[in-house]
Amino acid sequence: MKRLLHSCTALTLSLAFTTAAIAQEPLKELGAGEGEVSIVAWAGYIERGETDKNYDWVTEFEKKTSCKVTVKTAATSDEMVALMNEGGFDLVTASGDASLRLVAGKRVQPINTDLIPSWKTVDERLQSAPWHTVNGVHYGTPYLWGPNVLMYNTEAFKGEAPKSWKVVFEEMTLPDGKSNKGRVQAYDGPIHIADAAQYLMAHKPELGIKSPYELNEDQYKAALDLLRVQRTLVGRYWHDAMIQIDDFKNEGVVASGSWPFQVNLMQAEKQPIASTFPEEGVTGWSDTTMLHAESQHPNCAYMWMEHSLSAKVQGDAAAWFGAVPSVPAACKGNALLTDEGCKANGFDNFDKIAFWRTPVSKCESQGECVPYHRWVSDYIGVIGGR
Amino acid sequence: MSIVTDTSILAGRTGPSGRLSDFFWRNPRILLLLMLTPPLLWLGVIYLGSLFALLLQSFFSIDDFSGLINYEFTLATYKQLLIPSNFDIILRTVLMAALVTLASAVIAFPIAYYAARYAKGKWKVIFYLGVMLPLWSSYLVKIYAWKLILAKEGILTWFLAKLNLLWLLEAWLSLPVVGGSSLSISYTGTFIVFIYVWMPFMILPIQASLERVPGNLIEASADLGGNPAQTFRFVLFPLALPGIIAGSIFTFSLTLGDYIIPQIIGSSRLFIGQAVYAQQGTAGNIPLAAAFTVVPIVIMGLYLWMAKRQGAFDAL
Numbered sequence: 001m002k003r004l005l006h007s008c009t010a011l012t013l014s015l016a017f018t019t020a021a022i023a024q025e026p027l028k029e030l031g032a033g034e035g036e037v038s039i040v041a042w043a044g045y046i047e048r049g050e051t052d053k054n055y056d057w058v059t060e061f062e063k064k065t066s067c068k069v070t071v072k073t074a075a076t077s078d079e080m081v082a083l084m085n086e087g088g089f090d091l092v093t094a095s096g097d098a099s100l101r102l103v104a105g106k107r108v109q110p111i112n113t114d115l116i117p118s119w120k121t122v123d124e125r126l127q128s129a130p131w132h133t134v135n136g137v138h139y140g141t142p143y144l145w146g147p148n149v150l151m152y153n154t155e156a157f158k159g160e161a162p163k164s165w166k167v168v169f170e171e172m173t174l175p176d177g178k179s180n181k182g183r184v185q186a187y188d189g190p191i192h193i194a195d196a197a198q199y200l201m202a203h204k205p206e207l208g209i210k211s212p213y214e215l216n217e218d219q220y221k222a223a224l225d226l227l228r229v230q231r232t233l234v235g236r237y238w239h240d241a242m243i244q245i246d247d248f249k250n251e252g253v254v255a256s257g258s259w260p261f262q263v264n265l266m267q268a269e270k271q272p273i274a275s276t277f278p279e280e281g282v283t284g285w286s287d288t289t290m291l292h293a294e295s296q297h298p299n300c301a302y303m304w305m306e307h308s309l310s311a312k313v314q315g316d317a318a319a320w321f322g323a324v325p326s327v328p329a330a331c332k333g334n335a336l337l338t339d340e341g342c343k344a345n346g347f348d349n350f351d352k353i354a355f356w357r358t359p360v361s362k363c364e365s366q367g368e369c370v371p372y373h374r375w376v377s378d379y380i381g382v383i384g385g386r
Numbered sequence: 387m388s389i390v391t392d393t394s395i396l397a398g399r400t401g402p403s404g405r406l407s408d409f410f411w412r413n414p415r416i417l418l419l420l421m422l423t424p425p426l427l428w429l430g431v432i433y434l435g436s437l438f439a440l441l442l443q444s445f446f447s448i449d450d451f452s453g454l455i456n457y458e459f460t461l462a463t464y465k466q467l468l469i470p471s472n473f474d475i476i477l478r479t480v481l482m483a484a485l486v487t488l489a490s491a492v493i494a495f496p497i498a499y500y501a502a503r504y505a506k507g508k509w510k511v512i513f514y515l516g517v518m519l520p521l522w523s524s525y526l527v528k529i530y531a532w533k534l535i536l537a538k539e540g541i542l543t544w545f546l547a548k549l550n551l552l553w554l555l556e557a558w559l560s561l562p563v564v565g566g567s568s569l570s571i572s573y574t575g576t577f578i579v580f581i582y583v584w585m586p587f588m589i590l591p592i593q594a595s596l597e598r599v600p601g602n603l604i605e606a607s608a609d610l611g612g613n614p615a616q617t618f619r620f621v622l623f624p625l626a627l628p629g630i631i632a633g634s635i636f637t638f639s640l641t642l643g644d645y646i647i648p649q650i651i652g653s654s655r656l657f658i659g660q661a662v663y664a665q666q667g668t669a670g671n672i673p674l675a676a677a678f679t680v681v682p683i684v685i686m687g688l689y690l691w692m693a694k695r696q697g698a699f700d701a702l
Binding site for chain 1: 391655656
């Protein structure tokens, strides 16, 4: 039966890919644009001024290169991987918990950094980051990065920023005199187990956790126990940024791990919302623009990668999404981001951020770790009250 | 004489199309085969084929260490369905589907009865529009609207506060299973939205079955001394039962498979559809996702078998 399945798969693949060259070698030189490029991106990553006309970094690119940009937004890393597996897209803005999966699955191709003049302007801390560089080969250009901050309601906390992630992990009385039960949220992706592990790193050093993405059975069990306590406090886990905003406005939620994106949007609406970096440190994401292995429009894709690294685009996009640009030059003189924007979004805290990675069974720090698919099924169990 | 032979045995038609038409006329089975092959291929390959491939996947397993799929026949994946956290998902979904179906039937029956017996002319049209209208707008818009209605600081809470009935809502929300910190974060909310969204699928079949109940049977029941409750119990309900069952097939199966409503409204505890999505899309654990998919297929198979015995398909 295995053979039958294999031959069916092989047949389908050969039918689908007969036209596409097997492109494991990076492109040698750029040709003329193909007239279009399609990108899988996070919501808010590729803006053409439709939401706010000041935030537009697509129109100019289309005018300059005559490559028409189409965007498919995805809400989770896993959706991105699924979309790229499906095929038909040129680029993806993959986070660290997706990028290595894409590389391992041969869904993306190496890139030739010589064809991207702005490559040398990229932040040195990111140029060879392990989430897009495998054995010295680059699989994409860094786009934006940022922290998962602790967002809180300033009225409930009486204007004082919570110092620890404790407010979302353990029952306690908030400064407004009421319990945090039913008033906190957590991310509903299994990657949230890493936040629990990071909290334990600071509060239970005897567990010996070195990286929140590399957990052995005991450390993993301790993280799950912590999350079971959290379940009793959380009414609903958040999945969609807009629904989280709605929950903060209409459901009385006062604290949650979140992205600067939600914080900035709500502050723009004059809601009593602020964010902070708790003492345990934070997890974060760092996204890479990656090129699909069977991209139909590689020239336009390279042009987009070059365009995405220009200081103007980096600054605008970082301002819109509440992220940090991958090109330090963008931090100065951008009207939308302002000169304080980079610092506010976490530019100086790079070392304090544990960037999202896919947990694998063969891990560096201790040989054998709990792999990601168990994170998924166990997190389902925790949310289900087990 | 010669004239008769000329007209009774016609000469074969000439030309390719004429000959082809003669051929099909003489061999109707071949024509039938030719006509039926494309749709049967579609049904067989695209529909049943993919279903079969899915079922096949559920007999494989995932290697715990590497996360790769192990292509050997095993029932281990089905055994995983029985571990408490997965079995909870199945139980939760089936229970919700059963309750939604039951409640939809209770609410839909009087509406359908009114529409079938009393609504006439213009009112009948307005009624049809009223039932169908929710189906015309986007499913997502309706769910988001309900999220706002049920939210802690939403319309319903405001309305109840005006009526000084907030204590009632709070008492309900403090109940252990159905409660939560607000209606939109509780099973009660999920239940209400499910009922709202699937209601037309229950009303229409019941109405169709009620319209086929002859009015004189009800009059006869009254003539023989049956009170309204008895008439309902022994005449109307048994005759409408096939319609109720037909409607319940819709509401039950739709609730079993839905994964959007419980994600937006509810306490984040997974339903079968969400579990399939998470296992397949997130974990890459296709065998377990496939095994989860088999559960509603089996449940619906049993359900349809029982429905058939009750005569739900007699009116098709």
